[in-house]
Amino acid sequence: MTSAIVWRRRRAAAGRLWDQFRSQRGGLFGLVILAVIVLLALLAPVITDPSGLDVTHATGGALKPPGDGFLLGTDETGRSVLLLLLWGSRVSLLVGFAATLLCVGIGTIVGIVMAHFGGWVQAVLMRVTDFFLVLPSLVLAAVLSTVLTPGIGSIIIAIAATAWPTTARLVRSQTLAVESRPYIERSWALGAGHWHVIGKHVLPAVLPLVFANTTLTVGQSIITESTLAFLGLGDPNSASWGEMLHNALQVGAVTARAWWYLLPPGLAIGVVVLAFMMCGRALEAVLNPRLRER
Template sequence: MSQTNLVPVKTELLGIKQQADTMTKIFFRKFMKNKLAVLSAIVLFIIISATIFAPLIAPYSPDKQSLFEKLSPPSGKYIFGADTFGRDIFSRLLYGARVSLLVGFASVIGSLTIGTIVGAISGYFGGWLDGFFMRVVDIILSIPQIFLLITLVTIFEPGVDKIILIFAILGWTGTARLVRGEFLSLRSREYVLAAKTIGVKSYKIIFSHILPNAMGPIIVSATLAVGNVILAEAVLSFLGLGIQPPTPSWGNMLEDAKNFTILVKAWWYPLFPGLLILITVLCFNFLGDGLRDATDPRIND
């Protein structure tokens, strides 16, 4: 190809790059204007970093017991106090965050994968495939989620891997509907029709042309879903159906503290895991709101 023929191609590529740079700047400018979303991102970064470096930060092993210091109040030795077995609450919160966040992220990745594939196939091909997948979604949504969740957890012995699998299996329906809606609106765009005309295979059109343009709402949905899964795991563990001791999680730390005597005499025991659940879920929700506003072209910056 001659140098002259390369000029239009280089110009077009430069224009695409400049457009991408502009969209990125607009996204960050919109996101930075949402102070709650920015603060939430910072708080989540601190929590996740503390989780990663838990062995370096935790002053004690999460399983180390001191029966002579049961339910010790917050002090220089135990900054968040001690639990019913004399274990350091702060250390257990750090290691419990590993479990709670692992369940949240892994479950959402699993449900996101299933929901994206189902929604993409349903929205792109339509017809009987669309009807079949959407009826499956309707059936799953017609069953009370908490009842189905408790039933599955009761059938299978609770464990981190099983909890993640159950949340992933039950959580993909919302993503499937969202992706289906995006694909229904995008499959008739000019670039998709052009790709079909020149014979591009369907799977390439789905994953290379349409899906990248539908990622904004998917990412927002995933961010909100992580907080919901963390809260659901905490509820299950509080009921004794989630992560089982001695493995620490924020939920089963609350389960240990549901005794009325502990609530009265050792208020610090349920306070700190409850606060961490509240702060983390709120931060994911605020972050999701910020990402939604930043990716919505209808909202002026």
């Protein structure tokens, strides 16, 4: 009976959250864009022929402009730029989501542990967090992606290892604010343990902020992955938007005025990151009472 009441309240809260989110036109527009892009990425194996990614099966000429069956022209090997763009979305989104989940998970755990236990635990973790914060994140990600075995997994680890400190500091501040409230003191007085306070009170209060921050972190992760790939530190065996820009630069697409090879991946990165930013800002406005009042 109690669990049914709890789930009913959660569904009602989710409904109110969705109603407030729908009132944010920018966030709703960004959500629609993301839904379309994710759907195209998931359907890429269905609506396209994966064999076209193999240079030995390329049927077009080198750097041919749009036309003759190629809506966005061809690359230097005669492959369809549209095909590379669709399959590149799968890699870029995979790296963005996976790296974000990993870095947000690490940052949330470290932030809660720092604020909750305090003392020498907080001192040690704060010094580690500050160490990663002062390091140039792109340089550190480039070094890690070079040292680790080349591949998508290494890029995900490199991005997550450099992005988690920001989430940790944010979660720490929110945890300190939550644990200063009177109902936390009542829980301690009634004999609650550390895991009860964290699991029942702190984590539910911190998660909305973490969720809003996650949407912003995905866009940053996609930019970092594209930058690493553009610098030649990505996975050369996987088609991604950053890898497309890197190859275009290597073959001289700028001097050849092959705008169809440069513009689509650059626009795709910009549109996806902007859509995530719009969703993140809308969620922040919904979850933050002060911004909602404005």
